[in-house]
Amino acid sequence: MSVTTIRASSWGSLFDCAYKWEWIHILGHRSPSGPRTQLGTAIHASTAAFDSSRINGSNLSAYDTAEMLVHTLRNPDYEVDWRGSDITLAQAEAIGLKLHTMYCNEVSPRYDFVAVELTTKPLEIDCGGGVIVRLTGQLDRGRICKTSQGLGIGDVKSGGASVVKGVAKTKGHAPQIGTYEILYEHTTGEAITAPAHIIGLKTKGTPETGIGEIRGAKQMMVGTEEFPGLIQIGADMLRTGLFPPNPQSFLCSAKYCPRWSSCPYHE
Known part of the structure; x- marks a missing residue:
């Protein structure tokens, strides 16, 4: 049997x-992270510290937890390439602190969080043909929220285009959200019944926050009688060893793809 771990x-x-x-x-080939990726990591670390303090009763302020943002930004756990960046460390820090404060004062109080950065138990799914997919993941940017409709995922996403006209961008996030829902239910035995919320923090232009909703993410992953889920489709790729290229991807460039220099499929 072939076991492939997918985060x-x-x-x-x-x-x-x-x-x-x-x-x-x-x-196993990776490129150094960019400054804006590191800015996102720092924002997620500081907002998670704030939300965790709400859950454990220590109730730290936005000012108290801002230190986590500065520390994470200045002390990355991996290589960050600042050369040719459109942003300096000082600018990244100023943007991050603004968004951190907005999140803590305006966004977080709307939610009743019951877990932050939950480490989930791996789940192995036998996809047939000798292929086992092991789902793993820490809800490193996710929260579990209690709502009138039950428990739901709240996932913080930062980026230059993460908020458009006051609404968080949700396109492309459903597979990750669906996997979170599967892993949370597997780990706790509690059902996710509420829609997921994407909490967007815009890092380019004027700092802005927004909320977007995702429904049916788990079903997208596991499928129905009418259509296969993404897990099954991914397992077919693993079984055959065929991983199709996408020259039309918006991320098809030397900047975003570590395979660019050896890839024969782009222009």
């Missing part, structure tokens, strides 16, 4: 360009 956060990129996904997640 929740990588499902979307598998169906954006499977050829790139194979290079990174199967063959």
Whole structure:
């Protein structure tokens, strides 16, 4: 039997360009992270610290937890390439602190969080033909929210286009959300019954926050009698070893793809 571990956060990129996904997640090749990626990591660390303090009763302020943003931004756990960046460290820090404060004061109080950055139990799914897919993932940017409709996922997403006209962008996030829902139910035995919320934090232009809703993410992953789920389709790629390229991907460039220099499929 062949067991392939797939993190929740990588499902979307598998169906954006499977050829790139194979290079990174199967063959182990990665590029240095960019400054804006590191800015997102820092924002997620500080907002998670704030939300965790709400859950454990310590109720730290936005000011108290802002230190986590500065520390994470200045002390990355991996290589960050600032050369040729459109943003300096000082600018990234200023943007991050603004969004962190907005999140803590305006967004977080809307939610009743019951878990932040939950580490889930791996789930192995026998997809037939000798292929087992092991789903893993820490809800590293996700929260579990209690609502009138039950429990739901709240996932923080930052980026230059993460909010458009006051609404968080949801396109492309459903595979990760669906995997989170599967793993949460597997880990806790509690059902996810509420729609997921994408909490967008816009890092380019004027800092802005927004909320977007995703429904049916779990069903997209597991499928129905009428259509196969993304897990089954991904398993077919693993079984055959065929990972189709996507030259029309918006991320098909030397900047975003570590396979670019050896890929024969782009222009």
